[in-house]
Amino acid sequence: MNTLIRIALLGLAMLVGSVQAADPLVVTTGSDRAIPIAVVPFGWQGGTVLPEDMSTIIGNDLRNSGMYEPIPRQNMISLPTSAAEIIYRDWQALGAQYVMVGSIVPNGGRLQVQFALFNVATQQQVVAGTVGGTNDQLRDMAHHIADQAFEKLTGIKGAFSTKMLYVTAERFGVNNTRYTLQRSDYDGARGVTLLQSREPILSPRYAPDGRRIAYVSFEQRRPRIFMQHIDTGRREQLTNFEGLNGAPAFSPDGNRLAFVLSKDGNPEIYVMDLGSRQIRRVTNSGSIETEPFWGKDGQSLYFTSDRAGKPQIYKQSINGGSAQRVTFTGNYNANPKLSADEKTLVMIHRQDGFTNFKVAAQDLVTSRLRILSETSLDDSPTVAPNGTMLIYATRQQGRGVLMLVSTNGRVRLPIPTAQGDVREPSWSPYLN
Amino acid sequence: MQQKSVRSSSESYFWPTVWAVAIHALLFAMLFVSFHFAPELPPARPIVQATLYQLKSQSQATTQTTQKIAGEAEKTKARQYEVEQLETKKEEQQKQEAAEQKKAEAAKQAEAKKQAEAKKAEEAKKAAEQKKQADIAKKKSEEEKKKAAAEEARKKAAEQAKKKAAEDAKKKAAAEAAKKKAQEAARKAAEDKKAQALAELLGDTTERQQALADEVGDKVAGSLDDLIIKLVSEQWQRPPSARNGMSVEVLIQMLPDGTIVNASVTRSSGDAPFDNSAVAAVKNVVRIPEMQQLDSATFNAMYRQRRMIFKPEDLSL
Secondary structure, X not given: OHHHHHHHHHHHHHHHHHHOOOOOEEEOOOOOOOEEEEEOOOEEOOOOOOOOOHHHHHHHHHXXXXXXXXXXXXXXXXXXXXHHHOOHHHXXXXXXXXXXXXXXXXXXXXXXXXXXXXXXXXXXXXXXXXXXXXXXXXXXXXXXXXXXXXXHHHOOOOOOOOEEEEEEEEEEEOOEEEEEEEEEEOOOOOOEEEEEEOOOEEEEEEOOOOOEEEEEEXXXXXXXXXXXXXXXXXEEEOOOOOOOEEEEEEOOOOOEEEEEEOOOOOOEEEEEEOOOOOEEEOXXXXXXXXXXXXXXXXXXXXXXXXXXXXOEEEEEEOOOOOOEEOOOOOOEEEEEEXXXXXOXXXXXXXXXXXXXXXXXXXXXXXXXXXXXXXXOXXXXXXXXXXXOEEEEEEEEOOEEEEEEEEOOOOOEEEEOOOOOEEEEEEEOOOOO | OHHHHHHHHHXXXXXXXXXXXXXHHHHHHHOOOOOOOOOEOOOOOOOOOOOOHHHOOOOOOOHHHHXXXXXXXXXXXXXXXXXXXXXXXXXXXXXXXXHXXXXXXXXXXXXXXXXXXXXXXXXXXXXXXXXXXXXXXXXXXXXXHHHHHHHHHHHHHXXXXXXXXXXXXXXXXXXXXXXXXXXXXXXXXXXXXXXXXXXXXXXXXXXXXXXXXXXXXXXXXXXXHHHHHHHHHHHOOOOOOOOOOOOEEXXXXXXXXXXXXXXXXXXXXXXXXXXXXXXXXXXXXXXXXXHHHOOHHHHHHHOOEEEEEXXXXXXXX
């Protein structure tokens, strides 16, 4: 009897075993190419031609992330403006995985934009919505829609509504150069002049609130740090120390500013409390310390130092203590910028035995390093708040230009900006 | 008293009537009011350009030259852009050609795979039958072995018995031998029963069919596993914070028609964008119609709820 039961149990166990083979599925690779997406021109019933083409802006935004590839308009077989008009067969034939449609309707002097994004294979809606604004806000609305779509598609918050600061220099003759500080959309569009000067402007930086900026201006023939309120244009001079005053960087809480002073001989890093305007020296060495960038805890600074002979990046607590060296690959690493999660260090990097300066990203845990730019003489990298894109300054045909690179390296393109030499880009935080 | 009550009743109708009329009027009025909750982007804030006082007298910006320079810059930019576009077009062409080649190859491979799978299925059937026979043979051989072992044991026992017999009475030895024999017999009987049950199990035609069906079901399920992994990884756009070795577990819930009704994180990686990207990848697949080829028992057991682990191994950082 006992043995019988044992046999029965064994059989049962075997049966159950065969049914419960549902081990977890393991995904080890991701999409290795940009996903084709069709952003169909939005319908517009108004009489006049709109000043901006929303669907192109949305398509470009998604492309700039390096994750999506908009389908060229001339290849589109039909131009639906609403869900009912979509013929999925057409989009399947084009290889589009997603299709976005929309329409713009005048609404009492303003514009109302409806949009919807569909998965072509399943014909299901991914996201839909409406957004309103004025004629001048077509770009804002387009970036807003791109943000919504991007977040739904990837789970990553979109950064297409962010802004950029950069400096232009137009040389008219000897001793006649005009410098301007510009604020534009992240993609270089709609540049607005924040400041104009006949002396150099350097190192513009956003405060975390996105409302204040700090920069170095030579308007008194010497480099001095200023803070400016974007909305009102009000300016305050923050430093007037002998020698070099430079490389300002707001702390994550926006209450302190780190910068470089050479008043005691060689450039060292200081932190100013913006309320009391008290300064405190952070670094103390016989070498050059510059380009401070705050760690996300607001208690540590990353900076460039040549204490080991060549410029390398170090990290140090603002409360003193010794500096730890962060970069070891390459014979030149400078201008450190961190991703918002403090996982990735972006910097200007020169490989051993090379003369080219390139933008590189380094994992702060594994110290693995990857070159991101394909140009040379690169400078001033700045990272989007969601880390998916970065912009840096480089030179093309003797002219300073800005280049945008997706962090996954799939997209590299010049940013159209104003005339003259363009340099010193700085990405804003999320503004909404 | 009566008058009073009549008056009071008319009075009691007054306010309700007023209220009713008012509410109806309000409802009617609401027909003409539309509510829309579309987000309105805040109006662009005026941006004021800061002024540098000491420069005002000096800077007579020559707008003409500015425009000229701007024009020239744009021209060179346009040229450069053309060149770049030509290059990208070329690249695209090459890419397309490569893609077409790949497709053709993929088609070939797919056909080869199909044939291979058909062969495999047949082979599997044969193998299953062979296995069954082999099992029976094995059982038999096992039985024989056991018998041999038993006999050996008996021999040993007999030897022992002989030794013991020298000391003890012959009767006792005989009794023991008898006991052993009886035990042996019981064991034999049990073994026979086992073999019989097994034979019955294998001989039963319906059960055999069930076993076969299970095997086929497993195979379909296996290829569906691969399909799900393929579809999801095609949709997986990793955030910049993603690193090799990170891992998030997501529970996906499906309907029998293959519709993915939910995806939720069951074990976080600790990195929200990474977790979200895995959930978005599953949700973007939306539906896997191939699920319909499964019988409901297999579907319920394996796919109604399924855990998925996202663990990148192909990242460069």
